[in-house]
Amino acid sequence: MAPVVIRNLNKKYNEVHAVKGVNLEIRDREFVVLVGPSGCGKTTTLRMVAGLESITSGEVLIGDTVVNALPPMDRDIAMVFQNYALYPHMSVYDNMAFGLKMRRFARAEIDRRVRHAADILGIEDYLSRKPRQLSGGQRQRVALGRAIVRHPQVFLFDEPLSNLDAKLRVQMRVELKKIHDRLGTTAIYVTHDQVEAMTLGDRVVVMKDGVVQQVGEPLDLYNAPANRFVAGFLGSPAMNFVRVALVENGGMVQAVGDGVRLALPGATAVRLRRHLGEEVTLGVRPEDLRIVAAEAANGLSFEAVVEVVERLGSEILLDLKVGAGSMVAAVEPTVQAKVREHLRLALNPERLHFFDSRSEAAI
Amino acid sequence: MAVSDLVTRQAFADAPQRGAATRLLEDERWLAAVLLLPTVVLLGLFIAYPFVEGVWLAVTNATVGVPGKFVGLANFEALWNDSIFRTAVYNTFIYTAVATVFKLGLGLWLALLLNRNFRGKAFTRAFILLPFIIPTVLSTFAWKWMFDPTFSVINWTLFHFGLIHSRINWLGEPDLALISVIIVNVWRGVPFFAISLLAGLQTINPELEEAAAIDGARAWQRFWHVTWPLLLPVTMVVMLFSIIQTFADFQLVYVLTGGGPANATQLFATYAYQIGVGTGLLSQGAAVSLAMFPFLLIVVVVQLLYIRRVEVH
Amino acid sequence: MIEGAKWRRWVYFYIPLSAFIIWLLFPFYWMLVTSVRPDRELYRPWMAPNYTPFWTLHPTLRHITDLLTGTLFIRWMANTLFIACVATLISLFCGILAGYALSRLKFRFAGALGTGIFITYLVPQTLLFIPLANIIRNFHLGDTPWALILTYPTFLIPFCTWLLMGYFKAIPRELEECARIDGATRWKAMLYIIMPIAVPGILSAGIFAFTLSWNEYIYALVFLSSAEQKTVSVGVTSELVRGDVFYWGQLMAGALLGSIPVAFIYSFFVEYYVAGLTGSVKG
Numbered sequence: 001m002a003p004v005v006i007r008n009l010n011k012k013y014n015e016v017h018a019v020k021g022v023n024l025e026i027r028d029r030e031f032v033v034l035v036g037p038s039g040c041g042k043t044t045t046l047r048m049v050a051g052l053e054s055i056t057s058g059e060v061l062i063g064d065t066v067v068n069a070l071p072p073m074d075r076d077i078a079m080v081f082q083n084y085a086l087y088p089h090m091s092v093y094d095n096m097a098f099g100l101k102m103r104r105f106a107r108a109e110i111d112r113r114v115r116h117a118a119d120i121l122g123i124e125d126y127l128s129r130k131p132r133q134l135s136g137g138q139r140q141r142v143a144l145g146r147a148i149v150r151h152p153q154v155f156l157f158d159e160p161l162s163n164l165d166a167k168l169r170v171q172m173r174v175e176l177k178k179i180h181d182r183l184g185t186t187a188i189y190v191t192h193d194q195v196e197a198m199t200l201g202d203r204v205v206v207m208k209d210g211v212v213q214q215v216g217e218p219l220d221l222y223n224a225p226a227n228r229f230v231a232g233f234l235g236s237p238a239m240n241f242v243r244v245a246l247v248e249n250g251g252m253v254q255a256v257g258d259g260v261r262l263a264l265p266g267a268t269a270v271r272l273r274r275h276l277g278e279e280v281t282l283g284v285r286p287e288d289l290r291i292v293a294a295e296a297a298n299g300l301s302f303e304a305v306v307e308v309v310e311r312l313g314s315e316i317l318l319d320l321k322v323g324a325g326s327m328v329a330a331v332e333p334t335v336q337a338k339v340r341e342h343l344r345l346a347l348n349p350e351r352l353h354f355f356d357s358r359s360e361a362a363i
Numbered sequence: 364m365a366v367s368d369l370v371t372r373q374a375f376a377d378a379p380q381r382g383a384a385t386r387l388l389e390d391e392r393w394l395a396a397v398l399l400l401p402t403v404v405l406l407g408l409f410i411a412y413p414f415v416e417g418v419w420l421a422v423t424n425a426t427v428g429v430p431g432k433f434v435g436l437a438n439f440e441a442l443w444n445d446s447i448f449r450t451a452v453y454n455t456f457i458y459t460a461v462a463t464v465f466k467l468g469l470g471l472w473l474a475l476l477l478n479r480n481f482r483g484k485a486f487t488r489a490f491i492l493l494p495f496i497i498p499t500v501l502s503t504f505a506w507k508w509m510f511d512p513t514f515s516v517i518n519w520t521l522f523h524f525g526l527i528h529s530r531i532n533w534l535g536e537p538d539l540a541l542i543s544v545i546i547v548n549v550w551r552g553v554p555f556f557a558i559s560l561l562a563g564l565q566t567i568n569p570e571l572e573e574a575a576a577i578d579g580a581r582a583w584q585r586f587w588h589v590t591w592p593l594l595l596p597v598t599m600v601v602m603l604f605s606i607i608q609t610f611a612d613f614q615l616v617y618v619l620t621g622g623g624p625a626n627a628t629q630l631f632a633t634y635a636y637q638i639g640v641g642t643g644l645l646s647q648g649a650a651v652s653l654a655m656f657p658f659l660l661i662v663v664v665v666q667l668l669y670i671r672r673v674e675v676h
Numbered sequence: 677m678i679e680g681a682k683w684r685r686w687v688y689f690y691i692p693l694s695a696f697i698i699w700l701l702f703p704f705y706w707m708l709v710t711s712v713r714p715d716r717e718l719y720r721p722w723m724a725p726n727y728t729p730f731w732t733l734h735p736t737l738r739h740i741t742d743l744l745t746g747t748l749f750i751r752w753m754a755n756t757l758f759i760a761c762v763a764t765l766i767s768l769f770c771g772i773l774a775g776y777a778l779s780r781l782k783f784r785f786a787g788a789l790g791t792g793i794f795i796t797y798l799v800p801q802t803l804l805f806i807p808l809a810n811i812i813r814n815f816h817l818g819d820t821p822w823a824l825i826l827t828y829p830t831f832l833i834p835f836c837t838w839l840l841m842g843y844f845k846a847i848p849r850e851l852e853e854c855a856r857i858d859g860a861t862r863w864k865a866m867l868y869i870i871m872p873i874a875v876p877g878i879l880s881a882g883i884f885a886f887t888l889s890w891n892e893y894i895y896a897l898v899f900l901s902s903a904e905q906k907t908v909s910v911g912v913t914s915e916l917v918r919g920d921v922f923y924w925g926q927l928m929a930g931a932l933l934g935s936i937p938v939a940f941i942y943s944f945f946v947e948y949y950v951a952g953l954t955g956s957v958k959g
Contacts, residue, residue, distance in 0.1 A: 052853050071389040072856040074381070079857045085850035089872040098868075099858030150858070385861055391781040394862055398777035399789065402770040402833055409808065409830045410796050417807035469696075476693045487697065489946045494700055496942050496949070498891045500909045501931035505703040508710060508924055516706065516729045519722040530723070554700065555953070562954035604798075611800030614893040618913060632802035632894070639806040640898055649806045656803065663798050667791065 001185050002063035002153040003028045004049065009058035011044050011210075018044045020210040022058070031180050031187045033201035035194060036233070041210035042190045043158060049188060050156050051075050062153055073102070078147035079156040082163060084139045086131035086146075092118075093127040096146045110149075117145040120179065137168045144176070148183065155180075157189040161196060173199060194234050198222065206230045223351075228360040231283050231353055237317060239353070240289075240327040242282045246275050252299075255282055259323025263299030265349040272354060275363060283353035286317065289329035291337070292346040301346040304329075306337050320345070420649035427643040438650035448651065451629040454541065458630060459609045462548045467602060469549065470556025475586075477557065478564045488558070495554040503618040506547045510534050510619070537627030540620050544628050548615055552608075556601055563597030564590070596673045603666040610662075611655060631655045711739050711929035718925055739925035740933070743916075749930060751904055752911035757937065759821050759907065760889035763828035767885050768878060770829060771836025776866055778837065779844040780852070790841075797834030801894050809898050823899040824907070828889050835888070836881040839955045843877030844870065876948065877955075883945045884952035890938050908934035 004026040011019040019041040026032045034042040047053040049060050051072035060067050067075050078099070087095050093114055100110045118124045121141040131139055140160065147155055160176075161169045177200060180187055191197055197204045198218040206213040206221065206229070214226040225231035231239050244257035253269035253276065255262045262282075264272065272280075292301055304327065308319035311333070318329045318337055329345060337343065354363050387393045421438055425431025442448045477488055494502060509516055510533035521527045533543045567590060575585045613632035616622060622629040622637060629637075631651060639648015710718065712735040720727055743749050777783075778790045808827060809818075817823040847870060855865035871878070896907045903915055912930040916923050942949055 050853075050857055052856070071386075071861070072853070073859045073861060075857075077857060079854060081850040081854060083848060083850055085848065085854040087851060087855070087869055087873075098855070098860075102855075102859035102864065146854075146858070156857075388863055389861060391862070392783040395777040395781040395783040395786070398773040398781075402774040402793070402837065403789075405766075405770060405826070405829050405833060406793070406796055409811075409827050410799060410804070413804040413807040413811055416811060417804055420807055420810070472692065473696050476689060476696070479689065481689075485946075487693075488950075489943070491697065491700055492942075492946075492950070492953075493704060493939070495953075496887050496891075496938055497704070497935045498893075498909050498938065500893050500913050501934050502703055502707075504913065504927055504931050505707045505710075508922075508928065509703065509706055513721045514719065514924075515722055519727060519729050522722070550700065550703075553696075558950060559954055562950075607798055607800060611802045613802045614909075617893075632800075635802065635806065636894070636898075640809075645806055645810065652803055652806055655800075659798070659800070659803065663795055666798070667794070 001028055003030075003061075004154055004186060004188065005059075005061040006045070006049070007059040007061070009045065009048060009060065010056045011041070011048060011053065012056045018210050019048070022207075022210075022212055024205060024212070024215065026186060026188060028186055029184045031189065031200060031202045032205060033189045033191060033197040033203075034205045034207060035191055035197035036207035036213075038192060039209075040207040042192075042205075042207050044210075045207070046156055046158055046188060046190045049154070050077060050079055076153045077156055078150045078152040078154075079158065080143045080147050080160040082159040084131075084143040084160075084163070086139055086142055088131055091128050091130060092123065092134070092142050092145075095131065095142055096149050099146065099150045113149040113151075114145075117148040120148065120182070121145050121175075136164055137172065140164060140168075140172055144179070148179070152185065155185050155187040155189075157187065157191075159191050160189075162191070162193065169196075176200065194236065198234065204234075206233060208233075224362070225283075225353065226362055228281060228283065228355040228362075231355070231362070235285055237286050237328045237330065239283045239285050241355075242284075242322070242325060242327070243279060243357070244282045245279050246272055246277065248276055255280075257282065257323070258325050259304075260302040262302070262347070264352070265300070268349070268352055268354075272363065275354075275356075279357050280363065281355040281357060281360075283355060284327075284347055285351065286328045286330040288348040288351045289327070289331070289345045290348075291329075291331060291335060292344050294344050296346075297344055298346065300349055301344050304343050304345055306339055306341045306343060309337055309339060318343075417649045417653055420646045421653050423646050425646045427645060431646055434646075438647050439654070441647065442650055442654065447626050447629060448634065448654075450626050451631055451634040451651075452654075454626075454628060455610060455630045457541065458545060458548070458612070458628075459606060462545050462552065462609050463602060463606055465545070465549045466552040466556050466605060467598070469553045471560055471598075473553060473557035474560035474564055477561050488561070492554045492558055494551050495558075499551060500614050500618050502551070503547060503615050506543075506550070507534070507619050510543055534620050535624055537624055540624055540628050544616055544619055547619065548609060548612065551615070552605055556605065559601045560594065560597060563594050567593050596669075599669055600666065603662055603669070607659060607662055610658065707928045707932045710924060711932050712736060713925065714738065715925060739923075739929040743926045743929045743933070747915060747926070747930075748904055748906070748911060749908075749933070752906050752908045753934070753937070755821060755905065756890060756907040756909075756934075759824045759828070760886050762821075762825045763832060763889045764882055764885045766825070767829045767832035767836050768882050770833045771840055771881060772871070772874075772878065774833065775837045775840030776844055776870065779841040780849075780870075793834050793837050796830065797838055799831070801831065801892070805894050805898050808895070812899050818899060819901050819905050821905070824889075824892070824895055827895055827899070828892060832885045832888060836885055839881045839884070839952060840874065840877050842955055843874045847873050876951070879945065880948040880952035880955065883941060883949050886941060887938050887949070 006022055006024040009019055009022040010017070022045055034045060036042050044053060048055050051067065051070060055068050062075060062077070087098065090098065096114045096117060097110045100113065115124070118127055121144060123138060123141050123145060126134060126138060131142065134142065143160065161172055164172060173196060189200060201218055203216060204218050204221055205215045208229050214221055214230045221230060222234050225234065228241070232241070242257045242260060244255035244260065247254050247256055253264045253272055255264060302322060304320035304322045306318055307321050307326070310317040310319070313333065315330050315333055316335055316337065318331060320327045320329060355361065356363050388397065422433060422435060423431035424434045424437070473491070477484065512530055512532045512535060515533065517533070518527065518530050532539065534540050571589050572585050575589045580588065611632055612630060613636065616628050616630055616633050617636065620628045622633040631654065635648045635651035638644050638651060709730070709732060713732040714734050714736045717728070717732055717734065722729070774793065778786060778793070812818050812823045812827070817826065851869050851873070852865045855869045856862065860868065893909050896910045900906050900910060903911070906915070912927060912934055916927050916930055
C-alpha cells in the first residue's frame with residue numbers, strides 16, 4: 001500500500017490535449033474517485049498511472065518511486081476493467097493465479113491467496129469454471145479477485161460496475177466498499193456515475209475537458225461546489241439553474257429572473273453585494289424547494305405551474321414551469337400535486353448557490 | 364497478510380533490474396521491429412529482390428547461363444512486334460473477362476441457393492468447395508480426360524441427348540479450346556465465389572428482406588434493392604481477387620492445352636514460361652511476365668482504394 | 677424464409693442446385709471411375725456401342741498398384757507433405773508475429789508496412805517465377821525442397837498475416853493490458869493471452885496455407901528438375917505422361933491419391949477452412 005502522487009500530468013494525442021496539468025495527492029489507504037463525463041480525461045489519467053498510456057509530461061509517483069519509465073508489470077498495481085477482461089481460455093482459478101504465476105510465487109502461496117480471495121468474494125464454487133459460464137456479477141467478482149490476490153500497492157478501477165444491471169450495481173458497490181475497508185489498499189476509481197463517486201469515494205475528483213474541476217470529500221463537493229459544472233454534475237435530479245440579475249431594491253439585494261423575484265437573506269446579500277448590477281446564475285437543488293401555502297409566501301418564494309408529476313415512491317419529482325423556464329422540485333411523497341396546478345414554492349435560504357455568468361465559478 | 368506483504372514489496376524492489384532485452388521489448392517500437400523482422404527478411408529476399416532482378420533481366424539480353432548486357436527496352440519493343448504476344452494479351456483479357464463474369468453470376472446464384480434452409484445444407488456446402496481445394500493441376504487432368512475427343516464422356520452424353528451428331532474436338536479447335544479452358548476455370552472458381560458470397564449473405568439481417576416483403580417488394584426487387592447493395596462490398600473484393608488470379612493463371616492452361624492449338628489459349632504466364640523456361644530466353648520471358656504488372660497494379664490500387672472507402676463508411 | 681408453391685421450389689431450387697452439384701462434383705467421380713477402370717474399357721471410343729461411361733463392370737486396382745510400385749509417387753507425396761508442412765509452419769510463425777505487430781502495436785510506418793504486405797498478398801506467382809528461378813540458382817537451392825520451402829512463404833505469410841490481423845483485432849485490448857498489469861511482459865502477454873485465444877484463427881490460417889502449398893504448381897515446376905525431388909502435382913503431370921502417351925488410369929489414380937491429404941484435412945476442418953477462405957477476402 002502506498003500513496004500516489006500525480007504532478008502536473010499532461011497527455012497529448014497529436015492535436016488533442018486530453019489531460020491538462022493534473023495535480024493530485026492520493027494518501028495511503030485512501031479511496032479516490034475520478035468522475036466526469038466521457039472524454040473528460042479521467043480514464044486517460046488512470047491509464048497513465050497504470051503505465052498503459054505514455055506520459056507526455058509530468059510525473060506519477062507510487063510510493064516514493066517515479067514510475068514514468070516503468071512498464072505496467074513493474075508498477076505493482078492491479079486494475080479492474082469495465083468489461084472485466086477475464087482471460088476466456090483460463091478457469092477462474094487460473095485467471096486469479098495468473099498475476100502471481102507471472103511473478104513467480106510459490107505454488108502453495110498462490111493457492112492460499114486465490115482461495116482466500118475466493119472466500120472473501122464468495123466464488124469458491126466457481127474456481128474451475130470458465131469465464132463464459134459465469135453471470136455478469138460473478139465475472140465482476142472474479143475480476144476483483146484477480147486484483148485482490150496480488151496485494152498490490154494500488155488498485156485501479158476503470159468503470160468496473162457500468163456493465164452490470166442497476167440492482168447488481170448497487171450490491172457490488174456496497175461490497176466494493178466493504179472490501180476496501182477490509183484490505184485498506186489505496187484505490188483510484190474512475191466512473192461517470194456520480195452516485196458511485198459520492199458513495200464510494202473518501203475523496204472525489206471531478207474532471208472536465210482534461211482539467212480537474214474540484215477535489216474534496218463527497219459532501220463538501222455537494223454542498224459547496226466550486227463551479228457551475230460541479231454543481232450540475234453531482235446530484236440527481238440535477239441542480240436547477242436560473243439566470244438572474246442582482247439588483248438593489250429598497251436596501252435589499254434582489255435576484256430577478258424569468259418568473260422569480262427573490263429577496264436574498266442577510267449573509268448571502270452581503271456576500272453578493274459587490275456583484276450588484278450583474279447577471280449571475282442561481283443554483284437550487286431540487287430537494288431545497290418546498291411547497292408553501294400561498295398566504296405563507298415570503299420574499300424567497302415564487303409561483304410555478306406543475307407540468308409533470310413523477311412519483312418515485314420515496315419522493316415525488318415535480319417538473320415545473322417557472323416563467324418561460326423549467327425547474328424540478330423533489331418533494332415529500334405525501335404531497336398531493338396535480339398537473340397544471342399552480343403552486344407556490346419556497347427556497348431554503350441556507351442553500352442557495354450563485355455562479356459567475358462568464359467564469360462559472362461559485363461566488 | 365504481513366508475510367505476503369513482504370513478498371510483494373520485494374518483488375517491487377526487484378522490478379527495475381530486468382534484463383536489457385526485456386526492457387527493450389517493452390518498448391512497442393522495438394518489439395514491432397523484432398516481430399516484423401522475419402517477415403520483412405523473407406518477403407524482401409523472395410519478393411522485392413526478385414522484382415528488382417526481374418526488371419533488370421527484362422532490360423538485358425540474358426539467357427540461361429549467360430548474364431547478358433543492358434539492352435534498354437529492346438525486349439519490350441520485340442514483344443510489341445510479336446504477334447504471338449499480342450494474341451496472348453488478347454486471350455488473357457478475354458479469358459479474364461468472360462471467366463469472371465460467369466464465376467460471379469453462377470457463384471452468386473449458387474450462394475443464393477445455399478442461403479436457403481434445406482436438409483443436408485452443411486454437407487452440400489462442404490462438398491461444393493471440393494473443386495477449389497483439390498490441387499488445380501490434378502483436377503484439370505480429369506477435365507483433360509473428359510475433353511479427350513475420342514474417349515470423351517461429355518461427347519457421349521451430348522450425343523445421347525441428341526444435341527450433337529459428330530464428335531467435338533474440345534481442345535483441338537482454337538475457339539473451342541479457349542471456351543473449354545474458360546469452362547474449367549469457371550468450374551474451379553465458382554465455389555470460391557459462392558462460399559464467399561454466402562458468407563456475405565449470412566451477415567445480412569433477414570429482417571431487412573422481410574421488411575421489404577411487407578413493404579410489397581417482389582423477390583427480384585428485394586434482391587436488387589436490399590440484398591445486392593449490402594452484398595456489394597464483399598462482391599467487389601472477391602471479384603478483384605479473382606481477376607488477379609485469373610489474369611495471372613498458368614497451371615490450368617499449361618495442363619489442358621499448353622497454350623495451343625496455334626496459341627489460341629496462350630496467356631501471359633504460359634507464354635512467359637514457354638519463352639523463359641522452354642526456350643531459355645530469360646530476359647524476354649521476364650519481360651512477358653512484367654508486362655502483366657501495369658494491369659495488376661491498376662487492380663491492386665482499385666482494391667486498396669475500395670477497401671479504404673469501405674472502411675471509412 | 678418466404679415460401680412458394682411446390683413446383684416453384686423444384687424449378688427455382690432443387691433443379692438448379694442439383695445441376696450445380698453434378699457439374700461441380702462429376703470430375704471427381706470421373707477420376708474415381710477412371711482410376712479403377714481396366715485399360716481395355718478405358719480406351720474404348722465413346723461412339724463404340726459397348727461404351728459404358730458411368731461405371732465399370734471390371735474394376736481393377738492395377739493402376740493404383742502400378743502407380744505406387746512403378747513410379748516415384750510415394751516419394752512425391754512425402755516431398756509435398758514435407759514441403760507443405762514446413763512452409764506452413766514458417767509462414768504461421770512469421771504471420772502470427774507480423775499480424776500481432778500490425779494489429780496491436782503503434783509504430784511509425786505501421787500503415788505503410790501493412791499496405792506493403794497486403795500488396796505482396798496480391799502478387800501472383802507467375803509474375804516473378806523467372807527472376808526467382810535465377811535467384812534460387814544463385815543461392816544454390818535449385819532442385820532441393822528448400823527452393824519451395826523458402827519461396828512458398830512469400831504468398832503464405834501475407835495471407836496468414838492478413839487473416840490473423842482480423843482475429844487479433846477482435847480480441848479486446850483490455851485482456852492484454854490486464855496481463856501486463858498482472859506482471860507479464862508484452863511478449864508473455866502475447867504468448868499466454870493472445871495466442872491461445874487466437875487458436876481458431878491460427879488453425880484456419882494453417883489449414884488454408886497447407887492447402888495453398890499443396891496446390892502450388894509453377895514454382896515447383898520451374899525450381900525442381902530431378903524426378904525424385906518433385907511434388908505430387910509436378911510428378912503426376914510430368915512423369916506420368918511419357919512422350920505423347922498419357923497413362924490415363926495411372927494419371928487419374930495419381931490425381932485421386934494426390935488429392936486425398938488435402939481432402940482429408942479439409943474434411944476435418946471444414947469450418948476453419950471456410951473461415952480462412954472468407955477471412956482471406958474480408959476488406
